[in-house]
Amino acid sequence: MITQRRRLLGTLALLPFVSLVHAANAPLVEVWKSPTCGCCKDWIAHLQANGFPTKVNETGNTAMRSRLGLDVKYGSCHTALVGGYALEGHVPAREIQRLLKERPTAIGLAVPGMPVGSPGMDGPDYGGQKDPYDVLLLRKDGTAVTYQTYR
Numbered sequence: 001m002i003t004q005r006r007r008l009l010g011t012l013a014l015l016p017f018v019s020l021v022h023a024a025n026a027p028l029v030e031v032w033k034s035p036t037c038g039c040c041k042d043w044i045a046h047l048q049a050n051g052f053p054t055k056v057n058e059t060g061n062t063a064m065r066s067r068l069g070l071d072v073k074y075g076s077c078h079t080a081l082v083g084g085y086a087l088e089g090h091v092p093a094r095e096i097q098r099l100l101k102e103r104p105t106a107i108g109l110a111v112p113g114m115p116v117g118s119p120g121m122d123g124p125d126y127g128g129q130k131d132p133y134d135v136l137l138l139r140k141d142g143t144a145v146t147y148q149t150y151r
């Protein structure tokens with residue numbers, strides 16, 4: 001029992017170093033969300049699991065969305081900024097990594113609404129259900145093109 005507990009404490013003690021290593025490799029994702037948003041938290045956990053350090057603001061989501069020039073029709077439950085790009089909704093880490101590598105001229109990426117099966121909308125509560133959805137690349141002129149399709 002004591003040994004198990006010690007082992008757990010030892011693992012926890014390593015956690016800050018793990019995030020420092022990640023911080024060196026991936027840029028910070030700053031998130032604006034409502035304090036009661038559970039799926040937002042799950043999306044943030046998905047980012048962290050994929051090496052992104054995060055800074056979370058528990059308010060200001062709507063204000064930030066309009067400041068970034070994101071049309072409400074592309075809206076979802078949280079808004080974020082990474083490397084000068086906006087992220088709206090449950091955008092998979094894989095597409096964020098691709099965005100940062102390709103660096104297209106755009107406002108950023110959006111997954112409008114809250115599709116079940118997207119990162120943060122895929123917990124045990126959803127029973128493995130996966131709805132099809134698109135990750136959109138939002139252009140500066142207000143239009144959007146499909147960046148990646150998930151089926």
Ligand SMILES: [Cu+2]
Pocket residue numbers: 039040077078090114120
């Ligand atoms: Cu959500």
